[in-house]
Amino acid sequence: MNKKGFIFDLDGVIVDTAKYHFLAWKKLANSIGIDFSEAQNEQLKGVSRKRSLEKILKWGNKSLSEGEFKRLMGLKNDDYLSHINQMDTSEILPNVAQTLDFLKENKQAVALGSASKNAVPILKKVDLLEQFEAIVDGNDVSKAKPDPEVFLIGAKLLNKEPEDCIVFEDSVAGIKAANTANMISIGIGQKEVLHEADYVFTDFTEMSQDFLKGLISGKNKKQTKRNVSIDN
Numbered sequence: 001m002n003k004k005g006f007i008f009d010l011d012g013v014i015v016d017t018a019k020y021h022f023l024a025w026k027k028l029a030n031s032i033g034i035d036f037s038e039a040q041n042e043q044l045k046g047v048s049r050k051r052s053l054e055k056i057l058k059w060g061n062k063s064l065s066e067g068e069f070k071r072l073m074g075l076k077n078d079d080y081l082s083h084i085n086q087m088d089t090s091e092i093l094p095n096v097a098q099t100l101d102f103l104k105e106n107k108q109a110v111a112l113g114s115a116s117k118n119a120v121p122i123l124k125k126v127d128l129l130e131q132f133e134a135i136v137d138g139n140d141v142s143k144a145k146p147d148p149e150v151f152l153i154g155a156k157l158l159n160k161e162p163e164d165c166i167v168f169e170d171s172v173a174g175i176k177a178a179n180t181a182n183m184i185s186i187g188i189g190q191k192e193v194l195h196e197a198d199y200v201f202t203d204f205t206e207m208s209q210d211f212l213k214g215l216i217s218g219k220n221k222k223q224t225k226r227n228v229s230i231d232n
Helices: 018-031 038-044 049-059 066-084 096-105 119-125 149-157 172-180 209-217
Strands: 005-008 109-113 134-136 165-169 184-188 199-201
Touching: 005 149, 018 038, 018 049, 018 066, 038 049, 049 066, 066 119, 096 109, 096 209, 109 149, 119 134, 134 149, 149 165, 149 172, 165 172, 172 184
Parallel strands: 005 109, 005 165, 109 134, 165 184, 184 199
Antiparallel strands: none
16 A cells, blocks of 8 residues: 655644644733734734744734744744643544554554644543654744745654645645645635645545545545645
8 A cells, every 4th residue: 555644734634733732822912912813813823933933913903022932922922822731632524533543553654733733732631642653843843834944854863755745725825835835735724715735624624534535545635726625
């Protein structure tokens, strides 16, 4: 059997920690007199903490000293950690555990590729850490998505060529990174938002084992059109 490299983003793909990021950023922004919408929050998905705070300050037309900027980043992370410390296996998104089990049973190489610097503690909380042969997170990269660095490192750790890798992502930046890396990109979310992905599913419950087998065998390839949605 062919052995491919399957690389999963974390936030919004394996667990919905995006809601905790939103709550923490919202609380922080409100504390300095800035408000932003859930629609604007979409721009923060898959983006580093530093870049996220820069965006929020721009929305509020505010500037901070370097020291205050770092202090606020720390406050946001502390607030976020207080949320994820309460996480357990019930937070795993539908059919993710089954998908990981299927890939393991079929002897596929599996990695995590996330911008989060808290990836390991989150995976421990939801008891999925052992499912990943390699973990690449915000502590390992210098360039944020849409730069493909995180996925290219993941492929290297799995000893796979980029064209033999499949990426699961929920953010536009992540899909762009996967496409730039010449990997098959699978969007998890709304096809209207993730239309640049090779394939799009609302969640893993829509993804059949036959589709996964097609990825493993090479039957399901990169698409020339970036708006393919598969119904199974």
